[in-house]
Amino acid sequence: MVMDIGEVARRSGVTASALRYYEDIGLIRSIGRHGLRRQFDPSVLVKLSLIRLGSMAGFSLVEIAGMFERDGELRLPRTDLHAKADEIQQQMRDLRVLRDALRHVADCPAPSHLECPSFRKLLHTASRAERPERGVRASKNRKRPGT
Structure with missing residues (x-):
């Protein structure tokens, strides 16, 4: 099941503009587009939860990005x-x-x-x-x- 950016925003509580920014800096990846709307795999919700937890703990977005490998796997130092x-x-x-x-x-x-x-x-x-x-x-x- 693929979710568009609006559905991800609604289910995660993260604004669409923040989702676009997270994608721009490499924290998350869309899997394509349907028209102009970005499409995401449902696993992005887990990643967004990890990003939120890291932010709540005081890690910067750059530090959080460093906790993910190129393939998206989590690496916690x-x-x-x-x-x-x-x-x-x-x-x-x-x-x-x-x-x-x-x-x-x-x-x-x-x-x-x-x-x-x-x-x-x-x-x-x-x-x-x-x-x-x-x-x-x-x-x-x-x-x-x-x-």
């Missing part, structure tokens, strides 16, 4: 997946700090939040999250002009 999982774990920690700070600001009975020791501790924690890791010079993380 485990080290990249571990690194992304670690990145998400750190984001979760940062979000918990932010959640706690927002709840404290909302519930703190102090006349001024800046007078509140708990709030000041949260501010300190938040500011530490923005600094580079200990032992790593900030200049190492920055690209020099012209490089």
Whole structure:
């Protein structure tokens, strides 16, 4: 059963323009055309689900494209997946700090939040999250002009 681009868009939730873009950059392939409408094999729905999952995990479309072999087979680089999982774990920690700070600001009975020791501790924690890791010079993380 061949599906046209409108059917793929409806069943996947991906807009037709995004499907055309994905095809242009090599993420998916149509199997032909019926008039001006692109035709797809139903297996494209699985691939679109994988693309969506990769995007939700924070992978760029270029990174996602690199996870597919020329023949369309999936190749998941485990080290990249571990690194992304670690990145998400750190984001979760940062979000918990932010959640706690927002709840404290909302519930703190102090006349001024800046007078509140708990709030000041949260501010300190938040500011530490923005600094580079200990032992790593900030200049190492920055690209020099012209490089």
